[in-house]
Amino acid sequence: MDRIKLGLVGIGKIARDQHLPALAASQDFELAATASRHGRVDGIDGYGTIAELVSARPDISAVSLCTPPDGRFEQAMAAIAAGRHVMLEKPPAATVSEAEALAQAAREAGVTLFATWHSREAAEVDAARDWLVDRRIDAVRIRWMENIRQWHPGQDWILAAGGFGVFDPGINALSIATRMLPQPLTVLSATMDVPSNRACPIAAAVTFRSGAAQVDAKFDFLQTGEQTWHIEVDTDAGMLRLTQGGGWLELPDGTVLSGSDQEYPRLYRDFARLVRNGESDVDLRPIQLVADAFLVADRRVVEAFEF
Incomplete structure (x- = not known):
């Protein structure tokens, strides 16, 4: 089965510590590009914003967002509006209402939304x-x-x-x-x-x-x-x-x-399964408690x- 081309958004500490190693070992995903204001990954196409990434790379069908929760809503909405499947680092958004709005937008667009809890x-x-x-x-x-x-x-x-x-x-x-x-x-x-x-x-x-x-x-x-x-x-x-x-x-x-420790490899396996089955997983109980x-x-x- 062909690997899913993925864009990684936000090349900071959590991306380098967890996401990049998990993607390097993944049989489901190919890291095809990144979007970050400051970080780059050697040998991978890099863009300054997610808007630039989705515009330049129609071949990328999924994105994983590793940016801080404040501001992630706009990034996720841009990806959903472009018809891309979205995986969210925890917490999924800055507020519960933002997370709920993302879930509704994904349903209406017919794309997968995965709110992860590693x-x-x-x-x-x-x-x-x-x-x-x-x-x-x-x-x-x-x-x-x-x-x-x-x-x-x-x-x-x-x-x-x-x-x-x-x-x-x-x-x-x-x-x-x-x-x-x-x-x-x-x-x-x-x-x-x-x-x-x-x-x-x-x-x-x-x-x-x-x-x-x-x-x-x-x-x-x-x-x-x-x-x-x-x-x-x-x-x-x-x-x-x-x-x-x-x-x-x-x-x-x-x-x-x-x-x-297989937390992030398991998350990416789950994301691939959701994408291939046309499903989403958005459990907001932890952020609701906060x-x-x-x-x-x-x-x-x-x-x-x-x-």
């Missing part, structure tokens, strides 16, 4: 979901804490309006929780610590409900030392512990499961932050 593709997330399906869940603890200076060096956009702040990584945890917990999540309360010189939180605590269980979540961008990405679930059969961002699973009987947290949060101003 952490759902971590090695042991599905195993955790399957183990929990018949269990009574009593309590859940989410701890997603990392060093912004290590993982997002100099990326001022992430703390600017529309950048999500600590919820840029935190939404990864919520994407896992909405996949693995049998009952829907709803927001009960939240607090957010916002630096005096920034628009978005650098730390947050959110309490959710899932069925009869309380879900206690803490997100922190100022974690030093060991980085923490784990979810613990207390059940009638003991505690399940999912760590390393979903790559390591500990069950109450002592069973330990771990697998290799939006709800912002609606109810007690916002606390904390000391200024500089990279």
